Amino acid sequence: MSLADPQPQATRHIPDRLTTPAAKMFKSWESLLLLVAVGIFILNSFASPYFLNAWNLSDATFNFTEKAMIAFAMALLIIAGEIDLSVASVIALASTMMGLVMQAGFGTPVIVITGLLTGLACGAFNGVLVTRLGLPSIVVTIGTMSLFRGISYIVLGDGAFRGYPADFAWFGQGYVFWVITVEMVIFVLLAIVYGVLLHKTNFGRAVYAIGNNATAATFSGIRVERVKMILFLLTGLMAGLAAVCLTSRLGSTRPSIATGMELEVVTMVVLGGVSILGGSGSIPGVVIAAFVMGLVTFGLGLLNVPGIVMSIVVGALLIGVIALPRIYHNLRAR
């Protein structure tokens, strides 16, 4: 709709978001979400005496770091109007391949590279099916979701790979400095990389343009298929990276690894204000959403709230955060 905006402008401006810049400061998704995050933080500090402890908060980051790594790439993919539901299965397959390489006697560097390359290959497979054959990404990735994990089950059955080298544990269990985990550092670096990529580069502008109107983007000279292919590759690579971290943290591989994680990643992206229809969203939003989900699950965990109640809270949070701006908007329009 923004492309059809009749406002006379010298250069065509494709907004990051569908709201006007003036109101953005006050009712932007990020500030609302930040408010929620701060609120949850304060509530948690009062609710549990164990919450405000550097080591505990450090442990809590594991609840979201691996998912957030994928969520960054997934955010770009969803903004461009596509989706990848196979990411959790990519983790299973990448982890299985890493296990095979480990059993063949290779060391940590080869194991890590295998994980990343497997992720990249899975992303390429998804990307080719979507961009070359023109299949809908939701259908393709529901298919590969079964396919990738299926291969893991064939390789492993009900068995497991264990006995990863000791230095491999660094990725998922290591600390860079004091309570700062390796995964946390990777998370922060990726946040910066993806933030710059989406908000400061031509590539990022192309992603928004494609999500808003792929046909118009094509006629504007954007190589739509190529951008989408790169996004699928990035998502696969991130799933491979998450597989390295998760496998290192668990110290073993089973074909059931990361089951159901794809929906948590998509939840994180949508909670971060990315429109599931494509065209709008931001990386800072996803970063805050990652913290919100991590804080909520950890805070409720400290109170020993059963997991099913936790899912209800996350679901309610998602619907609430999505519905509130819409309700506010409707009330104002009246």
Next chain:
Amino acid sequence: MKLTKLLTSVAVAAGLFAGPASAEDMRIALVVKALGIGFFEAAAKGAEEAASELGDVEIIYTGPTDTTAEGQIEVINSLIAQNVDAIAVSANDTDALVPTLQKAMQRGITVISWDSGVAEEGRQMHLNPSSNALIGNMIIKLAADHLPDGGEVAVLSATTTSTNQNIWIEEMNKVMGDYPGIDVVATVYGDDLADKSYREATGLIQSYPDLDAIIAPTSVGIVAAAQAVVDAGKVGSVNVTGLGLPSEMAGAIESGASQSFAIWNPIDLGYSAAMIAYHLAKGDATAEPGASIPMGRMGDVTLDDTNAGAMADPFVYDASNIAEFKDIF
């Protein structure tokens, strides 16, 4: 090792940072595979029973929504953060929980596994519901108890290669001398398939007209055998027994096709796990090969060289208690 150093410093720092230590109750967390499963709800009931017996214990019954290792790790991380005194876990994954549980132990938390175990390096001890020898003895005892004058029994097993069943039958054969007059006339295999088990049981009834009991040490076989006995009109003359689930065997007990059968009792299991966790955390028992740890009304558990121990004989279910347990598991 760099990692070991890091983890050691983690442990030291955790000691310095440890939150307000609760001087009141000892907190024992019972972590299950997933919430909402009857078997584990019953185990939690047993743990609560242990807590009220001990007095100064608070039980935290928790677990993930799905039976995933990742979910259990999140739960265990939050328990470590709460600085609980002990964690007793029935694991979704033998290996994946090890790093997290090692972290728990490094921070001074007592860690045991029960029911479904964790690899040796990830726990102080593991409580098995029973042992092969106890099961082998129990299945023949169940048949012999109803045959004071001796008689003919047959075994309906799973497959010829089922490790568990083969070990149990082997253990049963070792103690046959304790049950004079009882003859095992045949061993057949139903492959843990309902229809094949049914046909094999029917075959036994036809081939051995004097058969007094069928022992099926498999939950599939025992149900099929009971059905075969009912269909052959042999209720009262052929007693079906072995290992089965109360929910599946309730009908056979009611019809009289089975006088009694056995399986672990989840209440006793939760009770014993809580008792062991209490004594280890309190420091009045140690987990080492050969050690003996008290379990309240369940007696003592003796640890083998992998620090694993068996709780007790399988629990016997019959007409007197089936109604209570059939809704549990």
